Amino acid sequence: TEVKSFSKFNIYTICKDNCVTSFSRNVLRRIELIQDFEMPTAATTIRVSRDGQYILAAGTYKPRIRCYDTYQLSLKFERCMDSDVVTFEILSDDYSKLVFLHVDRYVEFHSQHGHYYKTRIPKFGRDFSYHYPSCDLYFVGASSEVYRLNLEQGRFLNSLQTDAAVKLSCTVFCNVCMVMCGGKVECWDPRVRSRVAVLDCALSSVTEGTEVEGLPSVSALKFNSSLGMAVGTTTGQVLLFDLRSSHPLLVKDHYYGMPIHSINFHEQLDLVLSADSKIIKMWNKDTGKMFSSIEPSSSITDVCVYPGSGMLFTANEDPKMNTFYIPALGPAPRWCSFLDNLTEELEENPESTVYDDYKFVTRKDLENLGLTHLIGSPLLRAYMHGFFMDIRLYHKVKTMSNPFAYEEYRKDKIRQKIEESRVQRVQLKKLPKVNKELAIKLMEEGDNEDALSAAKKKKGATSILRDDRFKMMFENPDYQVDERSEEFRLLNPIVSKVGQQRRKKLQQLVEKEAHQQEDEELEGRASSEEEESSDDDKSWVEEVREQRRLIRAEERQRRFNERKKQDRNTNLQPRFYQIKTGEEFRSFGDVARKQKVTSLEERLRQEESSGMLNLTDTAVGSKQITFTLKKSEKQLKQQQAERDHHDERRKIRRSAGHLYTRGRGRGRGRGRGRGRGRF
Structure with a gap:
């Protein structure tokens, strides 16, 4: 619901806006009263049934008629036509009897189920009216004749011959048929x-307060009572007549020079609603004083006022059909009575509200001010989780409770001014205590970005150094980047590559801003940027490989240093041997003496047990050795475990000799004879 204020009255536009892209205040105040209240391209005519339940509208493209049920607030049915509709009328109280005048001279009748009958008039029609007492349809258009079609007899009657060659519209009031032709x-x-x-209206439309350009002709006509009549002209004037006089009672000019195509009367407030393709004006029929006006964004093709209410509908040169509700004209219709409550909530009053001169305080504020004894008195008005109190009383108590509040406020303001002046001074860039290298890198990138234009700087993100979200990264030592770690060294080539590409892009943008070069590349030949990009990729891969080789070499050197350090820290202790009982140790020479007296067979057996079999010298100076590989300790343990397991299984093996019995048994062979078996 969009509110437009004219004079002291508000107009509420109740529609669905599909073109809104921002979440503004007006968007929050919009509702969709009737679902799908629109046409594919534009609407030409709109009518309300006499029972007030149905709203019918004709539009294009493709030509169609739509009926909306106000009780359901939605579309009831839609019927497509063969050609565009000039105008239509509702002959019954509901939608069961409809008459359509088409641009191709066809007159089409519809019943409740759909198309009923179609006929054709001799000339192109502009308008028609229905005379209820005689069941006659009067058609006017591009002819001097007024064609009569009797719906009771089902045939055309004698035409009415007029003086004008072209007639724009006609209307019927009670038993009188008024035909407008020319001026x-x-x-x-x-x-x-x-x-x-x-009645001649051309000369009457020219007055001192009107601006008439061209020859006026009648374009709209509406009866108010048995004696009142309003005439609209093609030059934008509205004339009010009394049938007993040939002179107009009042002439109202729209000052737009556009034809008046719709006139309606509001009986309760004695208002006239006249509309051209640009504006709808509401004015007093006795004095001509403006009441209000509505100026939609698109051209108006037809206006329909809902009977007995302040709501009106407009057909426009736009897919959307507008719905306006003016509470000053009357209440909302019965089927949308909730609009009255909505408009009361949306009512904009520029005067001060009740609570503008009040201060909202909580119970804690009252305790600080020492005013808890006022709870329950008329000086405090309970509201939600606090109270409203008079703003003058609040300031008075505040001054008494804290007499130095003004001095503190003054000092705070002075301090703020001093801090603002300090910010305007030239400040040196100080490096943070944590991640200094990263801060220097970001500062250099920021200096490069300063070379860009202002338009491109707006698109860039806020610097990390000035972003509070990354403040702890330069203050907390836990966020210190370890450049000697393996992860950093492996990622550093990638980060460096991205930084180089970014700096290169910034440099290219600066050069483009300065020179505006527009060199076209030769077809089929790779550009220098692509070659540089491929070279950069190769260098990046080589750099990553080099870092991996360095990391492996450092790891080997580290392990070697650790082993060397362990050997250096190892304390060599003498080994002690225990002599078996019954033997006496004299010297190590006894062992050598025993080996000399040992036989060759015993020596070979000892060498075989030690693993060395033969050592010989060749003619070229090399040596040849024959030996047997010893089994590892793990294999020996595994073999010993297997032997122990087999020995254990042998010990627990039980004999099956006691199970020997004599008896009959049947073997599994193919033989069928009986035999003895053992189990």
Whole structure:
């Protein structure tokens, strides 16, 4: 619901806006009253049934008629036509009887189920009216004749011959048929089928307060009572007549120079609602004083006022059909009575509200001010989790409770001014205590970005150094980057590559801003940027490989240093041997003496047990050795475990000799004879 204020009255636009892209205040105040209240391209005519339940609208493209049920606030049905509709009328109280005038001279009748009958008039029609007492349809258009079609007899009757060659519209009031033609209004009586009066409106529209450009002709006509009549002209004037006089009672000019195509009367407030393709004006029929006006964003093609309410509908040169609700004209219709409550909530009053002169305080604020004894008195008005108190009383108590509040406020303001002046001074860039290398790198990138234009700087993100979200990265030592770690060294080539590409891109943007070069590359030849990119990729891969080789070499050197350090720290202790009982140790020479007296067979057995079999010298100076590989300690343990396991299984093996018995048994062979078996 969009509120537009004219004078002291508010107009509420109740529609669905599909073009809104921002979440503004007006968006929050929009509702969709009737679902799908629109046309594919544009709407031409809109009507309300006499029972007030149905709203019918004709539009294009493709030509169609849509019926909306106000009780369901949605579309009831839609019917497509063969050609565009000039105008249509509702003959019944509901939608069961409809008449359509098409641009191709066809007159189409619809019943409740759909298309009923179609006929054709001799000339192109502009408008028609229905005379209920005689069941006659009067058609006017590009002819001097007024065609009559009797719906009771189902045939055309004798036409009415007028003086004008072209007629724009006609209307019927009670038993009188008023036919507008040219700059005159001709009055015809259906009972005698003759013209009874002629009213010239062309000269009457020219007054001191009107601006008439061109020859006025009648474009709209509406009756107010048995004696009142309003005439709209093609030059933008509205004339109010009394049928007893040939002079207008009032002439109202729209000052747009556009034809008046719709006139409606509001009986309760004595207002006239006149509309051209640009604006809808509401003014007093006695004095001509403006009441309000509505100026939609698109051209208006038709206006329909909902009977007995302040709501009106407009057909526009736009897919959306507008719905306006003016509470000053009357209440909302019964089927949308909730609009009254909504408009009361949305009512904009520029005067001060009740709580503008009050201060909201909580119970804690009252305790600080020492005013808890006022709870329950008229000085405090309970509201939600606190109270409203008079703003003058609040300031008075605040001054008494804290007499130095003004001095503190003054000192705070002075301090703020001093800090603002300090910010304007030239400040040196100080490096943070943590991640200094990263800060230097970010500062250098920021200096490079300063070379860009202001338009491109707006697109860039906020610097990390000035972003509070990354403040702890330069203050907390836990975020210190370890450049000697393996992860950093492996990622550093990638980060360096990205930084180089970014600096290169910034440099290219700066050069483009300065020179505006537009060199076109030769077709089929790779550009220098692509070659540089491939070279950069190769260098990046080589750098990563080099880092991996360095890391492996450092790891080997580290292990070697650790072993060397362990050997250096190892304390060599003498080994002690225990002599078996019964033997006496004299010297190590006894062992050598025993080996000399040992036989060759014993020596070979000892060498075989030690693993060495033969050592010989060749003619070229090399040596040849024959030996047997010893089994590892793990294999020996495994073999010993297997032997122990087999020995254990042998010990627990049980004999099956006691199971020997004599008996009959049947073997599994193919033989069928009986035999003895053992189990």
